[in-house]
Amino acid sequence: MDGIETVETVETDAGTARVTWHRAKKPRLVLAVSHGAGGGIEARDLQALAAVLPGHGVSVALVEQPWRVAGKKVAPAPKTLDVGWRGLWPTVAKPGLPVVAGGRSAGARVACRTATELGATAVLALSFPLHPPGKPEKSRADELLGAGVPTLVVQGGNDPFGKPAEFPKGSHDLIEVPYGDHGFAVPKRAPIDQDAALEIITDGVVRWIASLG
Template sequence: MPLFGGRPYEDGPVTQTKTETVDTDAGQARITWHPAKKADLLLAVSHGAGGGIEARDLQAIAAELPRHHVTVALVEQPWRVAGKKVAPAPKTLDVGWRGIWPVLEKRKLPVVSGGRSAGARVACRTAQELGAAAVLALSFPLHPPGKPEKSRAEELLGAGVPTLVVQGGNDPFGRPAEFPEGPYDLTEIPYGDHGFAVPKRAGITQDEAVARITQGIVEWIKRLREC
């Protein structure tokens, strides 16, 4: 039986966004819902330690995925909602993520746990505990810039569920060639940095780079549905 219920893989209409606040043990989080009609999957995805849900990749995902029967929940961690400029320790980020999970489960859909950068680490660390169907890791920070010896590969390899990494080809936090072999898929965005920005000399435009992100995710979800 397909992982996500076997709904025909075709474009569908979307509905209006709405925002919901959620009390967690780390403070108040916020979810911006981008619902799909007749959704068979929920993708919850959070931001990194240096920005919010306005990131180009998160906005592109929220705009595109509902057309493919995927409801998208863009999650703002409590520290961001509180207006703080510095993210807390990883354990506190995990607490905030756990706190929004009961709200996600009310949708009665399989949940893909996702995030960009620090949010990707959170998704990997908590996937099995929370019962995530899969993990989407955007710009996974494999190591701090210039410090490959401080690897975070164990978090990625320990996710324990189907995982897609979407990584910029020039990401200083870990280029695709640096990633170890493991039970995950990896989509490379040529020339992309940690925020998937591409230089003018690149062989693709910024719009093309963003399109490759969403296309890679859509194709991965299609494969999950067919499993």
């Protein structure tokens, strides 16, 4: 059946990482996706993608950076995150399929910074932190625009790290999750519920992956 789950640990120069596989029965692509600086692979969007995508021929590799595996509460510097990601890349590329590099928040930045170097087919940037909250002048747009491969941004309409309208024009696609915050949570008073918000994410990613050819 689709969504078969296996877990592997991977030694990297930044420490031991962990990859939780949700495999498609007949995969044509791998989505390797990591968490942000304040949470793990239990994030609602990552879990939704892992549940849905295997049914569409995409094996999902949920990646836990070494600092998370070690039980630390604070993420290390971006360069160290990149080291961990580079070290586990051979594991997600091992099936010999095209790999989409993905991540949420800090993980999205890592995917963008390393996509060309690692040979990623595309980048999925969930809740890309365009700037620190309240500091739009400290833009990280260069990381996004420099990914060098087809890129999809999925952004909450109320994300304090960058609302969809703040994103620069570029070759990337962008899907807005109305009323969503940085974790894609929607308020109870919103006209869409949480399940509908997650469906916007999964449906959009399925369509985008299909368009990659």
